[in-house]
Amino acid sequence: MSGMAVAAPPGERLRLDHNERLFPAPELVRLLSQVPASALTRYPEAAGLEAALGEAWDLDADRVLLTAGADDAIDRVCRRWLADGREMITVTPTFEMIPAFATLAGGRVRSIPTLDDPAPLGPILDRIGERTGLVGVISPHNPTGTVAPVERILAIADSLPANAALLVDLAYVEFADRDPTRELLQRDNILVVRTLSKAWGLAGLRTGFVLGPAAAIGDLRAGGAPFPLAGPSIWLAERALALGDRVTATYVAAVRREREQLVSALLVSGAEPFESQANFVLASTDRAAALYRGFRRRGIAIRRFPNFPDLVRITLPGDEATFRHLLRVLDMTVGHIS
Structure with missing residues (x-):
């Protein structure tokens, strides 16, 4: 051990x-004793961490939103795009919080039962219509671990109506053969959700983030709590990113x-x-x-x-x-x- x-x-x-x-x-464990007292006494400031995340992906900071884990990100996206009973298209089984947040937002979930493909193009395209607000794709998928080809994800984005978005959850992407983040961010209707909970081992800090177009990120920022992360979480996450590999x-x-x-x-x-x-x-x-x-x-x-x-x-x-x-x-x- x-x-x-x-x-x-x-x-x-x-x-x-x-x-x-x-x-x-081990490097992060050694930092625990160095968390400054100000991280406990002051309201947290996320701008520095958002800027660091943006720099990692060659994005302006206004295209990055820090969230309380990927769950918070998914919740905000669902509330923004599924109001008034609009529809989400996703496969089942999937990460249980995706349909849960969609339902809580007042949306209707249109499920595609399959264990074979996290983004079956034909069935998804068959379900896209004027009531579509969101399509959800997890890659690698939870619970199967299978990967959706980036070309297929982009084809789904290209088929969406103008007022819909594609949510791509990449929580496990560090373990995959390919990271499609940069390619996905070339589209103006894709929101990429990532986390420091898995490969980074920081699940207890609840550090997630969304990458996407500035206007969409602005909407998501306005749709949630102003201080989603605690100060010690931000301080440690900043240093984890600096340590990198x-x-x-x-x-x-x-x-x-x-x-x-x-x-x-x-x-x-x-x-x-x-x-x-x-x-x-x-x-x-x-x-x-x-x-x-x-x-x-x-x-x-x-x-x-x-x-x-x-x-x-x-x-x-x-x-x-x-x-x-x-x-x-x-x-x-x-x-x-x-």
């Missing part, structure tokens, strides 16, 4: 069900190696894993319930889906010792239920 691992309380399970980074980057590179490389190995192990066990480019692997197996129970008995939490009883999803730890333990538990569990 990493020397900078945070010890779990006695009896707490190893959490491989929430797609979190288990162990923080020192925070993400080793962890992302480890996740990619583990992903290959876990796919192989799941295939040997008789499961059918999806082609993930995220920090998790989803697999289909008629022994999903038994796997879930077996992992739980051995102290590891993995994810099941009530509406899809044959699916299990396992987060990749990005840590060699923890991953070896995961493989041992998989082998023991499969042997026990065979």
Whole structure:
């Protein structure tokens, strides 16, 4: 286990069900004691962090909005584009907060049931009409980890009516083979949602952001709380960005190696894993319930889906010792239920 691992309380399970980074980057842990007192006493100022994010993507700061995690970003987008019962088009299953926020905003969700494609072009185009306010695409997708080709995402954007937008959630993109952010931002009807929660390991800071056209970002800024992030979160996020690859590179490389190995192990066990480019692997197996129970008995939490009883999803730890333990538990569990 990493020397900078945070010890779990006695009896707490190893959490491989929430797609979190288990162990923080040592460089960031050392910074915790340096958070200035002013970050506690003053109302937070996000302009510096938004400028740094804009610089990373060659954007003016008015094209960047800092949000309280990707959830806050999705909520604002839904409230802006789905008022008066306008429609959102998205696949199902998907990240549960997308249809939830769409419904809360008063929108109507038009779902496309599929596990095979996070952005099926034909079915999406068939559903686009005058009531379309938003199309939602996650790539890599949650829960499958599969990727939507950038050319297809751009084709969807080109097919939208003038008053509609395309929400592209790239929460897991650091783990993928290709980052389409710059290409997507060439369109004036695409909003890119990103986060520091996954590859950066800062889920507890709730640091998300939206990139898009200045006018749309202005609308989103006006549609939410003026101080979405706490001062310590902003201070630490600024320093994480300055450290760059020192925070993400080793962890992302480890996740990619583990992903290959876990796919192989799941295939040997008789499961059918999806082609993930995220920090998790989803697999289909008629022994999903038994796997879930077996992992739980051995102290590891993995994810099941009530509406899809044959699916299990396992987060990749990005840590060699923890991953070896995961493989041992998989082998023991499969042997026990065979």
